Amino acid sequence: MPEGKLIIFSAPSGSGKTTLVKHLLHQNLGLQFSISATSRAPRSGEVNGRDYYFLPEKDFKERIQKGDFLEWEEVYRGTYYGTLRSEVERIWQNGHHVIFDMDVVGGLNLKKQFGDRALAIFVKPPSLQELEKRLRSRDTETEEKISERLNKAGSEINRAVEFDHILLNNELSTAAKEAESLVRLFLGK
Numbered sequence: 001m002p003e004g005k006l007i008i009f010s011a012p013s014g015s016g017k018t019t020l021v022k023h024l025l026h027q028n029l030g031l032q033f034s035i036s037a038t039s040r041a042p043r044s045g046e047v048n049g050r051d052y053y054f055l056p057e058k059d060f061k062e063r064i065q066k067g068d069f070l071e072w073e074e075v076y077r078g079t080y081y082g083t084l085r086s087e088v089e090r091i092w093q094n095g096h097h098v099i100f101d102m103d104v105v106g107g108l109n110l111k112k113q114f115g116d117r118a119l120a121i122f123v124k125p126p127s128l129q130e131l132e133k134r135l136r137s138r139d140t141e142t143e144e145k146i147s148e149r150l151n152k153a154g155s156e157i158n159r160a161v162e163f164d165h166i167l168l169n170n171e172l173s174t175a176a177k178e179a180e181s182l183v184r185l186f187l188g189k
């Protein structure tokens, strides 16, 4: 396998990690985004092969059986997410480092597999109240989904100490600068 590195951003849903990852992708750091597979339906505006590989649940489960995933998880009840081995290999073959946006369990799982080859960053929302506000302002989720995500956030925040760094996302431009310097330091850029 080629010698690329892994940059992992994990956080409760709504913490702003996706925005931070997008910022980093524009900084000429030689990063490429790992597109996850999921069994959930696309939200409006999401494109297959760009935002996710959208797989029917049956196909997702077949690929688990075949050992196609580096990690996978039933992130929410009945909804599967995972990182395809082929996706990461493709990015390394292209000479890039891989950047991930994933939940806390998946992020720590990858960190455990790759050790010093991986930089695992936990993005911490200022508070659960603020997280709730952000989730509601998205306006894409049902009330049930919002409370499921908030419940999960509490236990995710408890695992923050297991990451290499905790990045507080209070003010986005500050967090983005901090994320950039952490990644530059790790990659020696």
Ligand code: 5GP
Binding pocket: 011, 012, 013, 036, 037, 040, 071, 072, 073, 075, 081, 082, 083, 101, 102, 103, 104, 105, 106, 107
């Ligand atoms: P969403 O449905 O909002 O796009 O994502 C739900 C959650 O699944 C987020 O916390 C997201 O980071 C996580 N997720 C996305 N891709 C993966 C993946 O490949 N593996 C794991 N374990 N979680 C993922």
